[in-house]
Amino acid sequence: MAEKNDKKDDKKAKDSKQKSAKKTEGYSPKKMCPKCNSRMADHADRYTCGKCHYTEFKSQNKGG
Numbered sequence: 543m544a545e546k547n548d549k550k551d552d553k554k555a556k557d558s559k560q561k562s563a564k565k566t567e568g569y570s571p572k573k574m575c576p577k578c579n580s581r582m583a584d585h586a587d588r589y590t591c592g593k594c595h596y597t598e599f600k601s602q603n604k605g606g
Contacts, residue, residue, distance in 0.1 A: 577594050580593040582598075587600055
């Protein structure tokens, strides 16, 4: 019976490795905070760091 449980554990380990590989497959590097080196949130008009609240506004070129 222990052999049967070992096979289940091996299958779970294999499945978890495959899932984690799929998550990073389409990953692209995000903008990093220059103050604290955390990943910044990408909003429509700005980048914001949730850790230190550093904000960079995106340029808005309006034809005028």
